[in-house]
Amino acid sequence: MDIVVLTIESTIRLSVPLLLAALAGLFSERSGIFDIGLEGKMLGAAFAGGAAAAVFSSALMGLLAALVVSVALSLVHGYASITQRGNQIVSGVAINFIAMGTTVILGQAWFAQGGRTPALTGDARFTTIDLPFAEALADVPVLGTIYSDILSGHFWLTYFAFAMVPFAWWVLYRTRFGLRLRAVGENPGAVDTAGISVTWLRYRAVICCGILCGFAGAYLSMALTAGFVKNMTAGKGYIALAALIFAKWRPVPIMYACLLFGFLDAMGIRMQGQPLPIIGPVPVQFIQALPYILTVILLAGFIGKAEPPKAGGVPYVKER
């Protein structure tokens, strides 16, 4: 029982950054801007958050810095892919490298701790929240355990991330902005004909993406761990991208995909060397590679068909 509770808990903990980053990618890609720079934005935000939180001893300042850096990086991506009509994949790759190098160089120059930022304590780090009556209800069988051990006691960013799922759904499917954003990812020409600026719409989508990546990065360096560590995203941005594709660019399935990939991550950590029931011993590396393998299989069209937004990756050139 304990193991189940612990596994579910770490699944939730590990899926939060994936969820935020995947939702970030959702906004960008639904507007027709492919974004493989999720990793870099997250990393830059994690560093800015860790650094600012340590300097100002304030988690709020850290979060602000994370958002600013992440949005700035997404604007670079936007400038390259919307205004300059450059290759979006190339731009994303570039941002990943710039973030990877800059965070280490600046971290070393400013804090001289081998690329780390100082360990965050007290107010500088996000705190966990106990849901009301969690204490009192802990003894109720099953439901009490679920409520007080699994649902209660997370960081507010965790609740925020899961709240963003219905919110993103509402924005994309129930607002005028969302309708236009989806339209511009499918047929920008039609949106342009309707007299709506494709450029401005896509910039807004990219900014939404930056904001959510900022939260993801802040969660990594200020909640999950107490401080930034060199290359701490370690491929999470790509897993988020995989989750986004796995969910076929839809908000609620994204949550399930992120929980699945978070669960695989938690399992990978938990079962180092332990044999699985029924299947027998499975190499840890296989579990770690599973999200990528599943995504490839999905992309190949063997589990349903993943249809990307039609205008994705294509710069929009106004007809003259």
Added chain:
Amino acid sequence: MATPYAKLPGWVEYVLIPLINLIVAFAVAGLVVLLVGQSPIRAATLLVDGAFGYGEGIGYTLYYATTFIFTGLAVAVAFHCKLFNIGGEGQAYIGGIGVALACLTFDTILPWYLTFIVATIGAALFGAAWAFIPAYLRAKRGSHIVITTIMFNFIASSVMIYLLVEVMKPAGTMSPQTRTFGEGGQLPQLDWLMAIFGLDIGGAPFNVSFLLALAAAVFVWVLIWRTKLGYEIRTMGFSEKAARYAGIKDSRIIIIAMLISGALAGMMALNPIMGEQGRMQLDFVAGAGFVGIAVALMGRSHPAGIIPAAILFGMLYQGGAEISFEMPEISRDMIVIIQGLVILFAGALENTFRPAISRFFGARAAKTPPVSVGSAG
């Protein structure tokens, strides 16, 4: 795809614009150096000195360049077919298996030049095999090649960790690497080549695979611009529809282009495994697959551009090591930033300065006609 920009003279297109993009990238990198509180000029001096100032430095520069020629060519071949092969990293990693298997089998039986041939074939086969699945999925099932190759990089990394930790590591040792190869599994230095120029490369692992890299560059040039297959690849890259109309089998060309790309990426493994370490270690690729993207972009996917671009990145790697020695604040991660900036300015923002440049040359062209008519008459 129609380019909304005027046609420019060749030297502007292929020399001036890449050069300007490169200068801007380095200027921004200089800003980062300033931000760290160091002198960019001193850093630049150390960089050039460390890379070209003495024989051993040049040896290392060319050693790194060898690696980047392979990965740059790999990315370029795929580019010509309008495929973005981001999986050079994984293909090179898996290519290492081919090299290691050849060396582990033949290193005590055959002389190095025979092992080298077997290892080259092995590297190319394994690299191509790793590119085959994404290529097949792209050609037959329409999967996005960028995403599948990214995923295959991660899968390759897991596969290699598993193989090196569980399978290829000699019993009783701790570190995840194969045994050190014997005489027949190690490539000789190219010290004689450098001695012609009066240089002593000392301990630099500049080796025979450099010649193979040059041969590969010639091969790619012939393939792309002088064969029917290359013509078909370029047609596909230009317009998939036109290619299909012309009766070119698109899925066949996609798969072949990716196989060649993967094979070239895989051959990169020869340089560090046979040429330097004499064994296969964890993470021997160390980002070279991604450097290949920067190299191909800077070299405009042409071997004549890729070789200098690869040498430039070799200079960054070798000189960067030198800088971090003298200026500890600027670690080798600086190279990663420069690499990112080059990809950004030479790739994604390649058209930023084009309007200004074409206006400049356009204005001149508009003024020249009366003169040229007179003189041509």
